[in-house]
Amino acid sequence: MLTPSEAATGDAANPAGDPEISKFGYTPQLRRSLTFTDLLFYGLIYMVPIAPFAIFGSVYAASQGMVALAYVAGLVVMLFTASSYAQMVKAFPIAGSVYNYAGRGIAAPVGFIAGWAIMLDYFLVPGLLYLVASVTIEAAVPSVSAWIWLVGFVAINAVINYFGIRLTAVAINIMIAGELIVLGIFLVMGIVGLADGRGNGDWTSAFFNSDNFSFGIVLGSVSVAALSFLGFDGISMLAEESKGGARQVGRAMAVVLLLAGLIFIAQTWVASLFVTDPAGLINGDAATVGNAFYAAAEAAAGAPWLATLCLVATAIAWGLPDSMVAQTALSRLLFAMARDKQLPKFLAKVSSKHASPVNAVLFTAGVSLAISGTALYYLTEQGEDTITLIATMVNFGAMVAWLALHAAVIWHYIVRNGSRNWLLHLVVPLVGAGLLIAVLINMKLYTQLTGFIWIGLGLVVLGVLFAMGRAPKLSGVGGSDDKAADVA
Template sequence: MSVLTPATAATGDAATPAGDPDLSKFGYTPQLRRSLSFTDLLFYGLIYMVPIAPFAIFGSVYQASSGMVALAYVAGLVVMLFTASSYAQMVRAFPIAGSVYNYAGRGIHPAVGFVAGWAIMLDYFLVPGLLYLVASVTINGAVPGVHAGIWLVGFVVINAVINYFGIRLTAVAINIMIAAELAVLGIFLVMGVIGLAEGRGNGDWTTAFFSSDNFSFGLVLGAVSVAALSFLGFDGISMLAEESKGGARQVGRAMSVVLLLAGLIFIAQTWVASLFVTDGAALIASADPAEVGNAFYAAAEAAAGAPWLATLCLVATAIAWGLPDSMVAQTALSRLLFAMARDKQLPGFLAKVSSRHASPVNAVLFTAVISLAISGSALYFLLEKGEDTITLIATMVNFGAMVAWLMLHAAVIWHYVVRNGSRNWFLHLIVPLVGAGLLIAVLVHMQLHSQITGLIWVGLGLVVLGVLYAIGRRPKLSGMGGE
């Protein structure tokens, strides 16, 4: 398929109809291929959220929540459902690629959209690097004969090649890989039930959900700020609004469904794992990163009564984070860069779309280079300098996403209630207000260094915005001015 230009758009093709109403009214010419079904979007969202994400951060969330790990995920799901509702409202108003960047920019003002896009780039830039870093270090532990750096480069190259050849191949690869990931999760849950039936559990059935001795709202919110890493990614579905066969409603529905499914999966696996933690007090008090990081695998070994399940879960984590999960993370970042470059808010070469594969090839390749640079640098400092770069990057990721989501909630209120006079008070006022309040509460209870790093990044974005205004390149979106 060739890229549609204004001259050729009149004829169109089967994959991208001419005069696509989801794009033409915003001043864009269709370039990306509409080929994704609801199932494709569902699988994409699930794999981006990483159904087995708690495997890697179970110990950290257990510590932060004083053992109430399942409660942290319940609270996180509630917070994210409010955010998903606002995403669904804005994708219906603006069914185009760019996610919160476009929603805040068109819902409020292009300058606000730039700041929102900049804020969430902290998440999108760092997540692929974090995934590659964790995957390469984890699989190096299982296969020490191959250096972690070789695994890292291999993961990046494989994903870049798949993304280069377009979203259809990416979707096929994702569907295959998520099946394997869910199979491992199913084995763990089944062995957990067998382990409980055979008396290998610790008998503590309720602490994962509530402990009167440790409970406080501040504690739970602080744990949510860690557990939120597992939820990041459901919003990535909105990046594919221009590649969805069913348009905006399909995208909004997919986000809500995938969030609910993933949340229930997270709650189930962390509750089962908590039943096999042999010494909860020791894990909560532990200062050993290795012990905390291996907490889930230790629970898996206890559930099976043998080390094979721990090894299976460890290898599954490495492969899942290194291939399908980082693949969709790179896909989302490339679409954000494409959307901002198309509006001339980033260098124009990032807006180039392959005439053969209908994918933003330059953005894909640039994303691969950035991911390799971030993960490679972090791997060097981890192995050579002994610095805990995994924790450092993980704690930086959530801040940018939550700041962008605050702007998303504000955009719902401004676009629907203030600008268009909506009287749907529940969806367009109450839900975004409650969602914003919950996000602020989580941000307040986030670790101090995460807050500082995040504020520095947002501050840098404001400086860049000021420079753009100073040189006469204030943010503008197609179909509307910079005002």
């Protein structure tokens, strides 16, 4: 509970009297308790520093062996997107991410569709993480069913998220240390393995192979590798809980993206040096592709212990800290849209004790369990590759939403506010949008079709809202406060 003095002054760790939120017509409810380090760790854990462990084989096959190049290209695409995020979080430092940025930067209906698109990402990511974690750890501990691991992971994360962002941040800071330790062990053993002559001697093909190179192949592999980069944007969901406000959020997104990108490039390059049969991996079956990183780890150490360590680390990382922050991001998106009456209002309920959107947290946990449980059933009982299907769908939703983000930067700053910062407010978003379109074009056809069906469903929902006289409307839009403080 707030003391009278805290309520009067609105101290940095307290939502009361928060001018950044109040000026948009909202009553501050979330607590400002996150430092720059908390945001950095949140973004890193959401991006999963060891994410390539699980999808290394898929990216390797899609890139025709140029796996490190796929991550370099992915980093470039994401840097343009991060720049647009930083510009919009300065203008609108509130929860909701691209939903709010597109809605306030262009128009509320556009924001609804952008939020709907990225909701596909945020709904599916926790389910994907739980699915991979459960299947992976069952392989390491076959005596315990994947279903038990699945329910356990969801329950633990729901409890931590329920008790508020501060506990979530503490848990994240502890868990990310474990991921980085395992990654460090892999890289050290990789160096040792190279020194002992266990590598394949192919030092450059992971970055460029003239026999296989084409822009279509690179862009197609980025559509898979992009899964590793998803999460830096989740930091923007915490704009109302950051002590340093909008600028701190923008800096955290840029720093975490660069750090994670370099980590991804380093580990995939090292792993590629221990691929014993490149052609076999490129053309391999699902089992070969799925176990590619662990096979490389075993080759690097010259013994199976490193493969087991990496496998268990992947399961724990994807099942606990990574899915935890994914659920946090989704709950904030649902909270933001419900607060604007574009989703059922019960999702906007905030616990006065824990300062967390408790109903959105519990709803997110239920949806994650349903998605991952359904996918696990079809994977184990029907033999369908639901992991790859969900991964590509996640990337589609995010990229469509990011297109709206780039458009919002141009419209809000250049068209509406007359900015003359042509680089950040026109050139960067145009190039960023062009790169995203190129990646979308090179996605698999079934991904494009399913993704556009989802967008079409969002348009139907939007039409129903208009027909019911509930057209999307954002609090505070239309007044002088809706303009950016600095458009230079």
